[in-house]
Amino acid sequence: MQDSSKKIYEGKAKIIYETENPDVLISYFKDDATAFNAQKRGMIVGKGEMNCRIASHLFQLLESRGIDTHYIDRLTANEMLIKAVEIVPLEVIVRNIAAGSLCKQTGLPEGLHLPQPIVEYCYKSDSLGDPLLTDDRLALLNVATPAEVATIGSLARRVNEVLTDFFAKCGIVLVDFKIEFGRDRTGNILLADEISPDSCRLWLANEPDPVLRILDKDRFRRDLGNVEGAYREVLRRVEGGA
Amino acid sequence: MQDSSKKIYEGKAKIIYETENPDVLISYFKDDATAFNAQKRGMIVGKGEMNCRIASHLFQLLESRGIDTHYIDRLTANEMLIKAVEIVPLEVIVRNIAAGSLCKQTGLPEGLHLPQPIVEYCYKSDSLGDPLLTDDRLALLNVATPAEVATIGSLARRVNEVLTDFFAKCGIVLVDFKIEFGRDRTGNILLADEISPDSCRLWLANEPDPVLRILDKDRFRRDLGNVEGAYREVLRRVEGGA
Numbered sequence: 202m203q204d205s206s207k208k209i210y211e212g213k214a215k216i217i218y219e220t221e222n223p224d225v226l227i228s229y230f231k232d233d234a235t236a237f238n239a240q241k242r243g244m245i246v247g248k249g250e251m252n253c254r255i256a257s258h259l260f261q262l263l264e265s266r267g268i269d270t271h272y273i274d275r276l277t278a279n280e281m282l283i284k285a286v287e288i289v290p291l292e293v294i295v296r297n298i299a300a301g302s303l304c305k306q307t308g309l310p311e312g313l314h315l316p317q318p319i320v321e322y323c324y325k326s327d328s329l330g331d332p333l334l335t336d337d338r339l340a341l342l343n344v345a346t347p348a349e350v351a352t353i354g355s356l357a358r359r360v361n362e363v364l365t366d367f368f369a370k371c372g373i374v375l376v377d378f379k380i381e382f383g384r385d386r387t388g389n390i391l392l393a394d395e396i397s398p399d400s401c402r403l404w405l406a407n408e409p410d411p412v413l414r415i416l417d418k419d420r421f422r423r424d425l426g427n428v429e430g431a432y433r434e435v436l437r438r439v440e441g442g443a
Numbered sequence: 444m445q446d447s448s449k450k451i452y453e454g455k456a457k458i459i460y461e462t463e464n465p466d467v468l469i470s471y472f473k474d475d476a477t478a479f480n481a482q483k484r485g486m487i488v489g490k491g492e493m494n495c496r497i498a499s500h501l502f503q504l505l506e507s508r509g510i511d512t513h514y515i516d517r518l519t520a521n522e523m524l525i526k527a528v529e530i531v532p533l534e535v536i537v538r539n540i541a542a543g544s545l546c547k548q549t550g551l552p553e554g555l556h557l558p559q560p561i562v563e564y565c566y567k568s569d570s571l572g573d574p575l576l577t578d579d580r581l582a583l584l585n586v587a588t589p590a591e592v593a594t595i596g597s598l599a600r601r602v603n604e605v606l607t608d609f610f611a612k613c614g615i616v617l618v619d620f621k622i623e624f625g626r627d628r629t630g631n632i633l634l635a636d637e638i639s640p641d642s643c644r645l646w647l648a649n650e651p652d653p654v655l656r657i658l659d660k661d662r663f664r665r666d667l668g669n670v671e672g673a674y675r676e677v678l679r680r681v682e683g684g685a
Contacts, residue, residue, distance in 0.1 A: 306574045307566060307584060319579040324549060332548045335577050337561040341541075342549060
């Protein structure tokens, strides 16, 4: 951690510090874990470092496929150098298989393969509980211009294509994931935040058991045990699948 | 009530009875009032008759403007003769001004005039709490074909145009409303259920006071008093505005 740097933001899983360059920040990945809008709190030992390494790997992969991200470099075990952006207050969720809130809210069965990937938007607001947005509500809230929303939607689909292929090569099914975007000083939309087992649902490809296959934060949410082991397995496969 | 008729469905505010003709049913309007997914229960004296008369009037108005509805005739004070339909399990909500769940869920201010009317869909499911649906979720649930959804959306907008104009002539602002649709035996989509102060937000046009102006079920939901008086005022204006 940078003792000399000023903390400018602390979220549930990360702390953002400034650097001498106003266009560059440091993202520090914490071991803290929260779920259900922070109603459940805990710690996953080593998570900060594992997520920082996984996210660094995936950001580099996406950059190599032409997707602009906030990633600059990995600084220490759990610190990432990132471009300063203004975060668009949307949780952008891409789903390939029905799980989580989609099933809870609609009654669709978990594990249903969707006919095509869908992109959903939730309004990032802890006090409102990150509500799901229809296209009309997204437009009314005016948190992004229509052009930005179109860019974000097509980037999200492209990220899904790249990551689905990559995880498949790692023997992992990318069920769904949440990403966030930011605007840099010139208004470019960059993929920001993180991509990790905290923000993705990842299932072992050849494991039919619906609990054993889970390699993501659902092990923490649902008290399934072996949380650290699952994150470590994702890290091993992601770094091995380079 | 038809003692000789068999009850085939009882909802929160209505009972449906069969007749000797399988294509014709009787809708009996109850005085019972519920709110918040039936967590709040009560009674509004005379509501059954008032809503039956208001809905009859509005269905006839809509029919006269070319919108097919399930309405056939008014039978008694609180009974309506209707065409038998299979209800599409969607609550179709049309909004002109922000209020209710739109404000609670997004933080948009109550009373905000929307740049254009919006149509929202909730999945009719008491156990799931009538969840809001995105277009993708609506398609995944497969409760209506894409062609039916398109028909329902354009009918809902047309209903809004006719009712907004009509209520304006009655000195009432149509803030939002919930309607339901059904399929008849040949697959035609008909406007069904009811249109009444139970299912609309109606504000007095020239009353700036945000509580005094309310002429709908929000008086019951929010314990504002004078519920019967508000319904009676709507009935008086609707029948007078014929």
